[in-house]
Amino acid sequence: MSLRIVVTVKYVPDATGDRHFADDLTVDRDDVDGLLSELDEYAVEQALQISENSDDDVEITVLTVGPEDAKDALRKALSMGADKAIHVEDDDLHGTDAIGTSLVLAKAIEKAGYDLVISGMASTDGTMGVVPALLAERLGVPQVTLLSEVSVEDGTVKGRRDGDSASEQLEASLPAVVSVTDQSGEARYPSFKGIMAAKKKPVESWDLSDLELEAEEVGLEGAWTSVDAAAQRPARTAGTIVKDEGEGGKQLAEFLAGQKFI
Amino acid sequence: MAEVLVYVDHVDGAVRKPTLELLTLARRIGEPVAVALGNGAADTAATLAEHGAVKVLTHEASEYADYLVVPKVDALQAAVEAVSPAAVLVPSSAEGKEVAARLALRIGSGIITDAVDLEAGDQGPVATQSVFAASFTTKTRVAKGTPVITVKPNSAAVEAAPAAGAVEALSVSFSAQATGTKVTGRTPRESTGRPELTEAAIVVSGGRGVNGAENFAIIEALADSLGAAVGASRAAVDAGWYPHTNQVGQTGKAVSPQLYIANGISGAIQHRAGMQTSKTIVAVNKDAEAPIFDLVDYGVVGDLFDVVPQLTEEVKTRKG
Ligand SMILES: Cc1cc2nc3c(=O)[nH]c(=O)nc-3n(C[C@H](O)[C@H](O)[C@H](O)COP(=O)(O)OP(=O)(O)OC[C@H]3O[C@@H](n4cnc5c(N)ncnc54)[C@H](O)[C@@H]3O)c2cc1C
Numbered sequence A: 001m002s003l004r005i006v007v008t009v010k011y012v013p014d015a016t017g018d019r020h021f022a023d024d025l026t027v028d029r030d031d032v033d034g035l036l037s038e039l040d041e042y043a044v045e046q047a048l049q050i051s052e053n054s055d056d057d058v059e060i061t062v063l064t065v066g067p068e069d070a071k072d073a074l075r076k077a078l079s080m081g082a083d084k085a086i087h088v089e090d091d092d093l094h095g096t097d098a099i100g101t102s103l104v105l106a107k108a109i110e111k112a113g114y115d116l117v118i119s120g121m122a123s124t125d126g127t128m129g130v131v132p133a134l135l136a137e138r139l140g141v142p143q144v145t146l147l148s149e150v151s152v153e154d155g156t157v158k159g160r161r162d163g164d165s166a167s168e169q170l171e172a173s174l175p176a177v178v179s180v181t182d183q184s185g186e187a188r189y190p191s192f193k194g195i196m197a198a199k200k201k202p203v204e205s206w207d208l209s210d211l212e213l214e215a216e217e218v219g220l221e222g223a224w225t226s227v228d229a230a231a232q233r234p235a236r237t238a239g240t241i242v243k244d245e246g247e248g249g250k251q252l253a254e255f256l257a258g259q260k261f262i
Numbered sequence B: 001m002a003e004v005l006v007y008v009d010h011v012d013g014a015v016r017k018p019t020l021e022l023l024t025l026a027r028r029i030g031e032p033v034a035v036a037l038g039n040g041a042a043d044t045a046a047t048l049a050e051h052g053a054v055k056v057l058t059h060e061a062s063e064y065a066d067y068l069v070v071p072k073v074d075a076l077q078a079a080v081e082a083v084s085p086a087a088v089l090v091p092s093s094a095e096g097k098e099v100a101a102r103l104a105l106r107i108g109s110g111i112i113t114d115a116v117d118l119e120a121g122d123q124g125p126v127a128t129q130s131v132f133a134a135s136f137t138t139k140t141r142v143a144k145g146t147p148v149i150t151v152k153p154n155s156a157a158v159e160a161a162p163a164a165g166a167v168e169a170l171s172v173s174f175s176a177q178a179t180g181t182k183v184t185g186r187t188p189r190e191s192t193g194r195p196e197l198t199e200a201a202i203v204v205s206g207g208r209g210v211n212g213a214e215n216f217a218i219i220e221a222l223a224d225s226l227g228a229a230v231g232a233s234r235a236a237v238d239a240g241w242y243p244h245t246n247q248v249g250q251t252g253k254a255v256s257p258q259l260y261i262a263n264g265i266s267g268a269i270q271h272r273a274g275m276q277t278s279k280t281i282v283a284v285n286k287d288a289e290a291p292i293f294d295l296v297d298y299g300v301v302g303d304l305f306d307v308v309p310q311l312t313e314e315v316k317t318r319k320g
């Protein structure tokens, strides 16, 4: 038996950097460092753990849709221990929305071949948390999403989903799409050996024609949503800061009373 | 006037507040038609009618509880086909976003998530989003199909607006995918008696500075004196001091209360992503350089073990 896992990983602007929009109201990716979306590290980690706990032959492919620099995200995932990588890159992809991204990812996943897709719970830039559900819809397979615990055995994926009102145990047959939360387990750091090995691992590059997609189906032109304006939030006016010299709690109460909270 | 579908978030017939907010927003762009699914669906009608629903489409079936997400997508799709709405509004819960996304794809429409405001526009509804940890505000529109928009809690004040709220049974046939993901067990969360984190007017949070699960009693006592919900930073949650369901931030809950009080929290970008839009922000931290102080309306540099209990006593005295 063999198990083919595809992990979707996004290359995003560093959240601790100065993120902003370009003139066409897409994310400015030139002026801020990019990296593998931290929440996708958890997806790679769970793929590695499923592989380590399995008697089957497991092959882990990491897949990204993004500009040239997105190779950095793939390298990071390969150095953690994934086996190979696919980079979907095409100038016409600039400005693609969530529906379009899911189209490209689904086509690439089908072309690569898969038994299990693992995604992060959300990207750290768009933070929509919808791509895994969209992939399940497009691929016509079960979605087993937002898992804080996941296991695969005998063609079945099981997991725990911690929701607002209840914690649920879920189960589905493969093939399936899974997404994991940052509660699923710390992601490992790449070892020096892993970093060296990653340099020799295969990275395939596909463009839209490899996926039999037309430029009009994706990109800013093909997007089903439109961003009409983006404005920086005005900086908060400096607040009052006091040092506690024994009366700090009372001073704070006075402030809260003044604001009618008490 | 055009009809606007509103997906109802309810627990056994008790409607959650974010849905009532959606009814207020829906009235800005059309006539709200509510869709309530699962156990107790019909019991939602009176509340929905009070808040402006002209019609309540209901469907009860065990599939909604026994399988994940897809049965709800099937039902919403049936509602879209029955009504031909001008837009579909869904509360921005984790599940709400998944339901909305699959619906949008099926009906050939674009999707906008996490809107914080909504108004009518020449080319359809215009959503306001607060992005990049609330450092930017965008105006966004759906350019193709029936706009599907998810809206964050606390995005509008709930307004009463009595309407007919006529209950109609929705006819739903489940798709082949509906039973794909089984819910094999469910452990309901125990109620603390405190307000829901995302719906509360006041949130009192504790971070690594609280230094131990037992010390969260200090945070809870302050919360109770103010009638507030309790939040926690990821550092506090990861240390096992407080449940993950109370985590505020990028991977926890996004809150937008009237008042947010951060205690022993440094103010990392991922925490700010979940609380930066709070109306008034207060912090207690012993480090004057903590980044949280850049956000505050009022900050106390001091030891939370001194400041918080004193504040709690003062609140109790003033409230009598
Ligand atoms: C601030 C902001 C707001 C946006 N708002 C909207 C909107 O309202 N509607 C809309 O249609 N689009 C929107 N977009 C565009 C949207 O973010 C992108 O199209 C994106 O690729 C898909 O959504 P997400 O990044 O939010 O992914 P999520 O749905 O949050 O991602 C979940 C998971 O899907 C996988 N994934 C997502 N993108 C990729 C990728 N490119 N390559 C590999 N794996 C991936 C990852 O595993 C990720 O963890 C927005 C973008 C930004 C930056």
Ligand SMILES: Cc1cc2nc3c(=O)[nH]c(=O)nc-3n(C[C@H](O)[C@H](O)[C@H](O)COP(=O)(O)OP(=O)(O)OC[C@H]3O[C@@H](n4cnc5c(N)ncnc54)[C@H](O)[C@@H]3O)c2cc1C
Binding pocket: A038, A039, A182, B206, B207, B208, B209, B210, B232, B233, B234, B235, B236, B247, B248, B249, B250, B251, B252, B253, B263, B264, B265, B266, B267, B268, B269, B270, B271, B274, B284, B285, B286, B287, B290, B302, B303, B304, B305
């Ligand atoms: C992908 C990703 C997602 C994340 N998601 C979230 C999220 O959703 N929510 C979240 O909160 N974090 C999140 N984080 C973690 C985040 O980066 C920070 O690590 C976290 O917010 C720190 O929590 P803290 O402020 O409690 O702890 P620290 O940063 O350690 O700060 C503790 C503060 O307490 C103060 N303090 C200590 N003792 C006292 C005392 N006696 N009295 C007063 N003050 C005291 C200290 O001065 C310090 O400022 C995420 C990180 C990543 C990478």
